[in-house]
Amino acid sequence: xxxxxxxxxxxxxxxxxxxxxxxxxxxxxxxxxxxxxxxxxxxxxxxxxxxxxxxxxxxxxxxxxxxxxxxxxxxxxxxxxxxxxxxxxxxxxxxxxxxxxxxxxxxxxxxx
Amino acid sequence: xxxxxxxxxxxxxxxxxxxxxxxxxxxxxxxxxxxxxxxxxxxxxxxxxxxxxxxxxxxxxxxxxxxxxxxxxxxxxxxxxxxxxxxxxxxxxxxxxxxxxxxxxxxxxxxxxxxxxxx
Numbered sequence: 001x002x003x004x005x006x007x008x009x010x011x012x013x014x015x016x017x018x019x020x021x022x023x024x025x026x027x028x029x030x031x032x033x034x035x036x037x038x039x040x041x042x043x044x045x046x047x048x049x050x051x052x053x054x055x056x057x058x059x060x061x062x063x064x065x066x067x068x069x070x071x072x073x074x075x076x077x078x079x080x081x082x083x084x085x086x087x088x089x090x091x092x093x094x095x096x097x098x099x100x101x102x103x104x105x106x107x108x109x110x111x112x
Numbered sequence: 113x114x115x116x117x118x119x120x121x122x123x124x125x126x127x128x129x130x131x132x133x134x135x136x137x138x139x140x141x142x143x144x145x146x147x148x149x150x151x152x153x154x155x156x157x158x159x160x161x162x163x164x165x166x167x168x169x170x171x172x173x174x175x176x177x178x179x180x181x182x183x184x185x186x187x188x189x190x191x192x193x194x195x196x197x198x199x200x201x202x203x204x205x206x207x208x209x210x211x212x213x214x215x216x217x218x219x220x221x222x223x224x225x226x227x228x229x230x231x
Contacts, residue, residue: 096216
């Protein structure tokens with residue numbers, strides 16, 4: 001089973017300031033097809049998770065360009081260029097390389 | 113509208129069974145891998161299992177924690193995916209989400225349904 005870790009586990013950000021979340025996997029998430037199966041999800045308070053990014057750096061439909069993803073192999077980063085009130089919640093990374101799919105523990109983002 | 117709606121949750125005693133349903137609209141469940149994810153109270157997300165699309169044979173995979181107790185299936189004619197949970201334990205208490213899997217990402221989620229296992 002691939003183990004996913006995230007840092008930090010909690011982040012308090014001033015509105016308008018940037019934020020960065022790191023996600024690491026216990027093995028490379030690049031498949032034989034050359035694609036890297038790392039996705040990011042945001043769970044806003046009281047809501048189900050929603051897809052933000054897939055295959056490291058692709059924004060899902062409707063996700064603002066203040067979100068960006070980077071990384072390769074086992075190390076990945078989600079960045080928010082300017083945090084807004086609607087960005088508050090818990091962010092999870094998930095590996096899609098193999099079953100069982102595994103999620104990171106989550107990073108809780110709130111506003112200062 | 114493309115959406116997923118879970119139903120069938122509630123309070124159940126340890127050792128008993130429960131079946132959750134995930135009704136899809138706007139797409140066919142048979143064309144996608146349908147996934148179940150759960151979230152224990154105050155905890156993170158845990159992948160439960162999936163059923164592959166028709167084109168991938170409709171086979172299933174499960175997390176070790178539920179393998180042999182839970183079964184995922186679907187009824188293409190009703191456009192519903194199911195999660196049959198047998199021999200429930202208190203640690204199965206969680207909100208259960210169904211999600212659509214497309215190219216190894218979960219691009220559509222239901223609102224979730226609460227299952228409480230308690231005597």
